[in-house]
Amino acid sequence: MTKNTVIGIDLAKSSFAVVVLEQGGREHSKKTFRREGLKRFLIRQQPSTVALEACGSAHYWGRFLESHGHQAVLLPPQHVKGYLRGQKNDYNDARAIAEACLHGAIRPVRIKSQEQQDEQAFHAIRTQIQNDSTRLVNQMRGLLAEQGLSVPRTVASFCKRVPELLEDAQNGLSGRFRELLNRQLQRLYELRGELAWYDERIQHQARTDDTCRRLKAVPGMGPIVASSLKSWMGDGRQFSRGRDASAALGLVPRQYSTGGKQSLYGITKRGDKHVRALVVHGARALLRVAHTRNDRLSQWALAIKQRRGQNRAVVALANKLVRIGWVIIARQESYQPTPSA
Missing domain, CATH: 3.30.420.40 (ATPase, nucleotide binding domain)
Known part of the structure; x- marks a missing residue:
């Protein structure tokens, strides 16, 4: 050869x-x-x-x-x-x-390091534990509804309400159903304890990892968003600019243009849907309190919200957050908020 x-x-x-x-x-x-x-x-x-x-x-x-x-x-x-x-x-x-x-015309995928794959496995397992908790609560809420009992939908409210139902002897629940309900409640406690361990590790990483600390300084990026974005992007060198990173995450408009006519539609939703969802949730949380902030990023998001509506402003802000995150990761810079004029 x-x-x-x-x-x-x-x-x-x-x-x-x-x-x-x-x-x-x-x-x-x-x-x-x-x-x-x-x-x-x-x-x-x-x-x-x-x-x-x-x-x-x-x-x-x-x-x-x-x-x-x-x-x-x-x-x-x-x-x-x-x-x-x-x-x-x-x-x-x-x-x-x-x-x-x-x-040679296809852009290759950058090889992930062992550390990067370990971080992605960490977040995948944590997400699965969250889904199991939600699935268990929804199932038991449905079974309790068939017994004529209403339980709030959140996990915390479920854990508070179910012990009260188990202690109430006048609510009509049979002994067998009480046993089943108690076993599911104990299983939910175990899942919440496991999830608390993962959350503690994320908080520790946010305090000790330099990249996560700099990402966490960006409005709308908490410890979970910062850790997930870092594990997905790696060192960021596979992207030549921030727009390429947001495009790889599916936060740019889908295009179908022909004959010189430009046609743009909703976002492409390419890439890792879990990381994209976390960034969008962070952008939504930032937009909710943007009216109390005086930095240029928040005022820019509010202007888009006024012109185009809530959902488009959230996606545009998520796109901006990924671009800022790329600069922080790839160029090793820190976020410097700019006051509004």
Whole structure:
């Protein structure tokens, strides 16, 4: 193989199809490997460009390839699909990945570090615990409603109201239902205790991590938003400007223009929906108190709210917060609020 060789790998759980292309696009070889066999094959090769789809295990393989001298290129799957020729199978998929890399027109995905993946796993587990708590409360509220009892919808109110129902002997609940309700309440206590541990770790990170401290100084960014945005963006160097970061998070208008006529619609909603939701919630919280603030960012948001309405102002403010966050992360700067004129 030459130094201009491109190796395309179709990743899977246990069987990996590999297609090797030379610089002119001519197929050099193709073969299928198991996991350990693929590692031995890659270690034996001279430093080459190895193309992968940015799927679940791609960041692990990207770090493995870079540690053995290869250049790992992670390509978005939706852009690789256009290079697929013939019927879909593992070899054709691997060849499409290699040809997409050889073409060089697709912007690759930046490889995540182990620390970045750990932070994303932390937030994913915390979100799952929150969802489990909400799901449990909603289920028990529905079952209690069938018994003719009304319970507030928030988790805190549920934990306060249910012990009162268990102690009330005149509300008509049977002994079996009381036992079930008590077991679910104990399970909810465990979930809330687990969630409190995650929240304490986020607060600790917000106090000790320099990037999170600088992000937290931005209005609308609390510890959770700052930690989530940092874990999603990494060092921010994969974006050349703040608008690219907000576009990757899906906070820019969707465009369908033709014949010189510009048509803009709602936001694209690309990227990580959880991080986008947190930033939007932070923007909504800031807009709610913007009338009490005298900085330029708050007055700018209020002006948009007056012209375009509440929801558009929230999204525009979220877009602005991501841009500010990119400057803080990528350029290592601190937020300096500007007083309104």
